[in-house]
Amino acid sequence: MNDHEKIRELLTLLAAGVLEPHEEKQVMDHLRSCESCSAELEDWKLLAGGLRRLPTPQPRSLVVERARAQAQIRLNEEFEHRWNRGVIVGLIVFAWVLTLLSWPLVRLLTGGLLGMLVPGFSHEWIVFGAFTTSVWLAGGAAAVLLSMQHRRERRLA
Amino acid sequence: MSLFRVLARSMDMISGIAGFRLNMHSISGLGDPAAYWEGQVALESDVAQLRGGDLDALSALLTRYQNRLYRYLLRLVREPAEAEDLFQQTWLRVAEKIRQYDPRRNFEAWLFTLARNLAIDHLRRIRPESLDQPAADTEGESAAARLPSHERPAIEGILARERAGRLGAALEMLPMVQREVLTLRFEEEMKLEEIAEVLDAPLSTVKTRLRRALERLREMLETQYPGENWQ
Numbered sequence: 001m002n003d004h005e006k007i008r009e010l011l012t013l014l015a016a017g018v019l020e021p022h023e024e025k026q027v028m029d030h031l032r033s034c035e036s037c038s039a040e041l042e043d044w045k046l047l048a049g050g051l052r053r054l055p056t057p058q059p060r061s062l063v064v065e066r067a068r069a070q071a072q073i074r075l076n077e078e079f080e081h082r083w084n085r086g087v088i089v090g091l092i093v094f095a096w097v098l099t100l101l102s103w104p105l106v107r108l109l110t111g112g113l114l115g116m117l118v119p120g121f122s123h124e125w126i127v128f129g130a131f132t133t134s135v136w137l138a139g140g141a142a143a144v145l146l147s148m149q150h151r152r153e154r155r156l157a
Numbered sequence: 158m159s160l161f162r163v164l165a166r167s168m169d170m171i172s173g174i175a176g177f178r179l180n181m182h183s184i185s186g187l188g189d190p191a192a193y194w195e196g197q198v199a200l201e202s203d204v205a206q207l208r209g210g211d212l213d214a215l216s217a218l219l220t221r222y223q224n225r226l227y228r229y230l231l232r233l234v235r236e237p238a239e240a241e242d243l244f245q246q247t248w249l250r251v252a253e254k255i256r257q258y259d260p261r262r263n264f265e266a267w268l269f270t271l272a273r274n275l276a277i278d279h280l281r282r283i284r285p286e287s288l289d290q291p292a293a294d295t296e297g298e299s300a301a302a303r304l305p306s307h308e309r310p311a312i313e314g315i316l317a318r319e320r321a322g323r324l325g326a327a328l329e330m331l332p333m334v335q336r337e338v339l340t341l342r343f344e345e346e347m348k349l350e351e352i353a354e355v356l357d358a359p360l361s362t363v364k365t366r367l368r369r370a371l372e373r374l375r376e377m378l379e380t381q382y383p384g385e386n387w388q
Contacts, residue, residue, distance in 0.1 A: 009368070011365075011373060012371045013367065016342055016343070016367055016368075016371065018233075018342070018364060018367065043375075044371065047371065047374065047375055048343060048371070049342070050324050051328070052343045052344070052346075054321060054324065054343075054344060055321060055325075056225075056228055057227065057228050058223075058224050058227065059224070059227040059241055059244055060241065061222060063241045063245065064219070064244075065250075067214075067219065067244055067245040067248045068216055071249055071252045072252075074252035075207075075210060075215055075252040076210075076212070076248050078253060079258070082256070088370075097235060129369075132213040134317065
């Protein structure tokens with residue numbers, strides 16, 4: 001491929017305005033001495049101009065308003081979900097802190113100050129652990145069921 | 158006078174007579190730098206507010222991009238009803254994903270990428286062949302011909318619109334990858350880097366697609382309307 005052919009390939013991109021400055025300079029230098037390429041570039045520029053000036057189709061206002069209303073509802077839902085997620089995480093952290101703090105308190109009440117220093121599990125500890133675990137499992141199951149129901153409702157809506 | 162000179166003259170006539178070229182992007186982007194930067198600041202502010210859940214910001218962005226987004230979708234899917242449906246889906250997706258949007262990215266490129274992904278999924282589901290094939294059906298009205306009509310008192314205007322319709326129809330005949338690169342460059346006036354971001358393709362690929370698309374379009378116009386007197 002000689003220089004003339006290479007430049008000719010670049011003419012479309014020059015008309016599209018996407019050539020690098022050094023390529024553009026190369027083409028412009030060539031155009032000064034090549035009439036056929038100059039004429040060819042004019043044609044490409046006219047086609048590019050035609051594309052730039054194509055009429056802009058517009059969506060119906062009814063469609064735009066519906067899109068606006070639906071998107072606003074969805075945006076509200078998304079922020080409500082985020083808020084709910086934040087509240088749930090906060091409650092979980094709070095519940096865990098309360099649970100962990102209540103263990104030494106129970107120990108204190110059942111065994112006195114000295115009882116807290118004695119390591120190892122006692123009968124009360126096993127009952128307390130089982131009670132805590134079952135409460136957490138019940139809470140988790142309820143949260144999963146509620147979330148599934150909420151998702152089903154959203155899908156139907 | 159060559160076909161393209163006639164075509165360009167007719168396009169000038171259309172924009173001059175009807176004045177319905179509403180691309181504020183190009184006006185602000187190329188005309189007045191101060192207005193351009195003002196527009197950019199307003200855009201960034203709207204996007205930041207939308208990320209905070211502001212409904213008015215969503216409304217402002219929808220108003221700002223409604224014509225350009227719809228035009229892009231229409232160029233991709235070619236059917237107004239499908240483009241309208243995708244238009245609504247795109248804004249729902251914006252509401253869902255705006256928290257995941259990285260403010261360092263170009264919002265326009267992000268928005269058009271969302272729209273493009275939805276359009277491609279839709280075409281894969283409905284007309285998988287249309288993704289890489291030019292339109293086979295040339296009968297009936299083209300999308301360009303279905304554009305809102307405006308009063309044009311002179312016969313010149315009517316003829317000019319007809320020519321614009323033909324260019325639009327020829328554009329519709331191109332494969333999707335070529336249609337989209339042309340519309341992103343010439344109608345949306347995106348930079349090469351922005352187009353590459355939307356298409357998720359290297360710059361060299363975008364350049365090649367652009368060149369081939371223009372060559373194919375010209376070839377089509379010359380084949381379909383050989384020696385036609387466009388005046």
